[in-house]
Amino acid sequence: MVRAIKGTLVECDPSIKSIIINIDKEKNDYIIEDLDDSHLLIKDVMVAQLKAKLEERLKETVPFVEDDSGSDKQ
């Protein structure tokens, strides 16, 4: 029998996907279904929270590059 599951499709790079899966491991309350290498089905209500968490993780892992569009910047 066909089922239609309400959710949000998230498309991202495999690297980002692994971070999302990592975030989900703590409580298992984000991901409904793992679709393929670059697609996930996420609970609608959790999308905003997931975005925020992802930003947080990325800040920790990706070094912040100072803009240097001019050495004489004030």
Place this chain on the structure above:
Amino acid sequence: MSANASSLSEYLEQLPGTTFRRLYQQPSTTFAIFRRMLPNLAKTIVMAILYMPGPFLLTDLEIWIKASAKREKDQAISILRSLHIVQRDASPTISLTPNFRNSLRLALEGGGDHNSFGVTSTHPVPSDIDVNFLDRYAQKKWDDILHFVVNSVGFSNGPGDRGSNGPKQSVKDLMIRGHLVERRGASGINITQAGFTFLLQEANAQVWTLLLLWLESADAVASAKGAEEALREGLDSVDMLSFFFLLASLELGRAYDTDALTEARRNMLPNLVDFGLVYVPPANARQFFPTRLATTLTSSETTLRSVSAGFAAAGNLNSSAADNASGAGAGESSQDKSAIILETNFRMYAYVNSPLQIAVLALFADLKYRFRGLVSGVLTRNSIRRAVDMGITSDQIVSYLATHAHEQMHRVAASAQKPVLPPVVVDQIRLWQLDTERMLATSGFLFKDFDDYKEYNEICNFADDIGVVAWRNDRKGMFFASKVDQIKDFMRTRKKANESK
């Protein structure tokens, strides 16, 4: 299609069929929807079957359309179905819904006493009310609204602030309810992400945004107080919507009779006056004049002015209001039109005076210095990120910079045969935006657990043809669709067809 059509079509698509039946009782509404909401192929199909005595076989329709254009045809039919223009039943034929057919015929042929295209006033028209006057009036009203949104950013207290009175309290409340701005503290007002997007929209889209907010708030009142109460206050969203479409069909510069309107619609006039969509002369309240904001609601022509011209005009409000209003955004002064110099080292110098424009620049640049008539700043990863986080896209920023590029930039670019903006900066702005978009979210439904591959294949292909499939995996037999209404219809008919076999 422009942004307003998409938000309007989103609003329309979620309306129930009974609402459409009521909307299509008005020839003006029918005609406006036909004119504004349909792609060309859908229009052609409607025109072709408009005068057919009976239902038309879908297989015959297929003969008319090249096999290579099947996708376009399916999408056109899908739009026609979602707007309840053609019958939504599952028969192998296609026919227009009776109300739509009758109203569109009336609109084309004239006749009837529906007064759906307005009744012109028989009273004499004061000589000072002409197209120029109306444009100026609408512009002033609309700029007040824009000022209100921009002032909430908090860059307004410079010496150039002209302190306009702002829009009426009811309009302010509407924008707060619509989350374009938020109340912060006792009297402070703070702009939201939606507000920024609103600011950068085209004027026509802005008008629709505000009107849809109004409709939604009317719906909210109706559900809170009960439909009866809302009707008494003239807040019936269906009637409101068809009144907007009526306004859109009126002629600029003509006087119309308020007595010919129903009482509910007469009660809407003060609000429309606050938006600047209509003008009611103080001396004669039995007349009303639609402004350009109203008459261009359903056309894709140039509205009062473009976005960027809008900012220029709003900042330039008092100095050359007459100039501004003279045409469709043609009249802004040269100083405001070409003011920004952008260097390859991401530095930006802008010759601007108005707080409105400075506020807009501050949305995406780190401003460093401000002199009389000049601000300078630099575009950084952070400043662009901040803008993107607020919902502004890199394309909006680039096009803003390009339309406001200084004359000197154009001259240098022309002599060196290079693009006006330094490509390195443009690319970097785009890259900075990509940086923030690590994941792309689409809401909808995942379809899975099909009984067999044939079922999956048929349903998924149907969904693909109407353009709602965001992801599919044939091996797993799953697909993700952004809209489901028509898929449900399709599955129901398919099931019936299978049972009858």
